[in-house]
Amino acid sequence: MPGLADKRLLFVAGKGGVGRTTVALALGIAAARRGKRTIVAEMGGQALGASAFGRARARPGAEVALDGTLHAISLDVRTAMDEYLHARAGRLGDLLGASRAFGAFVAATPGMRELLTVGKVWELAQDARRVEGGERYDLVIADAPATGHAIATLRTPRTFAEIARVGPIAHQGRTIDATLRDAAFTGVVAVSLPEEMPVNETLVLQRALRDAPGLELGALVVNACLPRRLGPRQAASVRRALERTSESVAHAALRSALSEHVRASVQREQVERVAAEAGMTPVELPYLFGPALEREELERLADALEGIL
């Protein structure tokens, strides 16, 4: 599978709850290990990157160094708008941005939040940054919103280009759309769980992205895969043992192991289904049994994700 390492912009997408942020951060770590100056952009207004690295929560819209060449930013619509206005219209732009009426206008325009968000992600990935003092990144990893919203966000630039027809927003919309369609520049990493609904959504995502903006999935990651510890004969011997064992601790252990085995088998079916229907070989990330997701676990996941870069 051709790697994603040479792309400049990756979107990490998937159903709510599958672990997009975790995968985005782990991918960031893997990229930074290769010496790439990388930034993980959280598009939903959280700041999980900072907390995983034990950093204080930064100002929304600020680029924060997490570790070495890895950075993070929690995207903020207001900041993105102010930056855009300043770049377009200097001091007058600042005045416009400060006006309450304009603020109401931005809030009232449907799709504007999405345009500003994807526009900021685009800006982060440019060689020549628009933001004063902004430095170039080798790779931007955008932790996208849940599937439906992510698809809408990626289609917004083109929508505005078509509605506006001429003028700065039309132009900006076309430029961003062209970047999103450029497979050498932009990639999408789909994250799923080995369960029916997330797999269904992954396939929906694949079809929708092909349709517009016309992107193929660059990689498929299936998160939280249980270990498969028992072969079929071993599982059969566990079942037999369960029937004849009365000692309570042993019984509990047998039942528990068997239950995990059944779940792992159901998961296996879903992994095979997504591989077959998406036409891609997924990277399987292990189920993490620890109490909370910390830096150490992210590093382990980064090990597993090396291969897709």
Place this chain on the structure above:
Amino acid sequence: MTGVAELLRDRRVVVMAGSGGVGKTTTSAAVALGMAARGLRVAVVTIDPAQRLADALGLDALGNEPRRVDPAPFERAGLRMQGELSAMTLDVKRTFDDLIARLAPDERTREQILANRIYRELSGAIAGSQEFTAVAKVHELAQEGGFDLLVLDTPPARNALDFLDAPERLASFFESRALRALLRPAGTGARLLGRGAGMMLGLLGRVTGADLLRDLSDFLRLLSGLVGGFRERAAAVEALLRDPATSFMLVTSPEREPIGEALAFRARLEQARMALGGAIVNRVHTDELGEREAGDVEPLLVAEAGLSAAVAGQVAAAFADEHALTRRDAANVAQLAGALGAGVPLIEVPQLDEDLHDAAGLVALHAHLFGA
């Protein structure tokens, strides 16, 4: 343990709230199924169901109204259906179009809005539209009668609170005086913006483009004509959410993040003086040992269960991991229960081994929820 039926006694509307990925849609369907089995006429309004769940509920036919669900598959799975279950998937765009149609003062205005390019392309992106239309639909169904209970599956949101804020945000969007003033520079507008209103508009045009600004102005002017009706609708929606016959049910899984979201949602409900009827925690890892410590299991497995050393090793490793999950989940659930307090019943659903999205799966889930 209290079952769902007790929690929903005398309720007419139940809103299932929680973050994405906790099993809200499946749980909404199972709750509706259980109440219908007990003799009520129930409608479940779902968002984005999986294809098989949609099939189980008979939702492959599109339409923005509830359709009767065939009880036969559920009866075959062992559940007697004494009442009636209906289901629908919310079509946000269509619901919004219907809303516009009802609120437009005349046919011409309605047509202009529906034809407006901004509306056509972006009505789905109007902030809060998904959440608002969901409740507006439930309100409409509640008004029309015909159902004893309405179950609303809320849209997936990283921030489950979006749902509560949507009516107000949307109403403000329609009402914004500052916005309308910006679009009418003469008179009131000029006074509001001060000198430089012309410059502001010029600048706005420079920043956005003339066509877009014009379409946007038309869009906003047209929609602001609907403000009165919209405010009324928003007030009715809010009243429905506040009604004592409306209950909120939190749905979560035993992990830190969804629990955090659930508690934040609960705080917001309290602020808004809305009733939290209960909490459902899905996918709770359990085992026969419960919270007891396991000790050294491997020798027991060889001695008592007669397993080979290799298999005993694997089983012991599996149990070590799974048991750690059981204890983690128990701790998280206890923390949640503590935070919710005695007044909010908590229902735990164990991690189930099989797929839940067909009729038999829903019946199995319902058994855990209703204590059947």
